[in-house]
Amino acid sequence: MNEKKIEEMFAELDILAKKLEDRETSLEDSFLLYKQGMELLKHCNEKLDTVEKKMLQMNGDGSTNEFPN
Numbered sequence: 001m002n003e004k005k006i007e008e009m010f011a012e013l014d015i016l017a018k019k020l021e022d023r024e025t026s027l028e029d030s031f032l033l034y035k036q037g038m039e040l041l042k043h044c045n046e047k048l049d050t051v052e053k054k055m056l057q058m059n060g061d062g063s064t065n066e067f068p069n
Helices: 006-021 027-055
Strands: 056-058 064-066
Touching: 006 027
Parallel strands: none
Antiparallel strands: 056 064
């Protein structure tokens, strides 16, 4: 499976939000769009957490250092 880039996921979330705002979208479709958006948002959060953990290491005094490569 080819994993989407974070920018692609944010663009998809933007499209879903616009569809949800459209008054022509049925209630049933709104529920499906909402579910898709929440699943995508969860995936975005997981990806961002992973990147953040790779980039930063918390020191005992609260300061951070970048992880060595």
